[in-house]
Amino acid sequence: MTFNRVVSIVTMTAAMFSSGYAYAAPAFSADQLCKAGLALAIDKQPRGIKTAGTSGQRILLALKNGKNDWDYRCTVNRQNRTLKIDARDLKRNDKYLAQAIRYRVNExxxxxxxxxxxxxxxGLKNDTFTTLQLD
Incomplete structure (x- = not known):
C-alpha cells in the first residue's frame, strides 16, 4: 500500500511540474514594464510610447511623435523588481531619471x-497601468 502511495505522489508531482502552472510565463513582458516605467518618469501616457527594438538585455523605447529611432533605453531587473532607464539625449539624463524605478505586478x-x-x-509618486494600456 505504501509503494502505491509513493508512486501516486511521484506521478502527481511530475504532472504538476510538467504542466504550465510551475513555469508560467511572466504576466508582463519587459517591453510593457519599460513602457510603464517611462510613462511614470516623463509624465506621459503609455500609448504615446513605442518599443523601437532591443539591444542585448536593453529595451529601446521611442516617443511616437519623436524623430529619433529610439529615445530611451530600459533594463529590467526581475529579481529586484526594478527598472533602469537612461535617455539618448544627455541633457535628459539627470539624477531624477537615473534612479531605479520599482514595479509591483498585481496578478x-x-x-x-x-x-x-x-x-x-x-515622497514617492506612483501610477498603475493595466495590460490593455501597455499593449
Missing part, C-alpha cells in the same frame, strides 16, 4: 504599479 487585477521618488521635495 489578480492584471495590472502593474510603478513607483519612483518625486523630482522636487520628498
Amino acid at each position: 489578480g487585477k492584471r495590472s502593474v504599479e510603478v513607483t519612483m521618488k518625486k523630482r522636487a521635495g520628498g
Whole structure:
C-alpha cells in the first residue's frame, strides 16, 4: 500500500511540474514594464510610447511623435523588481531619471504599479497601468 502511495505522489508531482502552472510565463513582458516605467518618469501616457527594438538585455523605447529611432533605453531587473532607464539625449539624463524605478505586478487585477521618488521635495509618486494600456 505504501509503494502505491509513493508512486501516486511521484506521478502527481511530475504532472504538476510538467504542466504550465510551475513555469508560467511572466504576466508582463519587459517591453510593457519599460513602457510603464517611462510613462511614470516623463509624465506621459503609455500609448504615446513605442518599443523601437532591443539591444542585448536593453529595451529601446521611442516617443511616437519623436524623430529619433529610439529615445530611451530600459533594463529590467526581475529579481529586484526594478527598472533602469537612461535617455539618448544627455541633457535628459539627470539624477531624477537615473534612479531605479520599482514595479509591483498585481496578478489578480492584471495590472502593474510603478513607483519612483518625486523630482522636487520628498515622497514617492506612483501610477498603475493595466495590460490593455501597455499593449
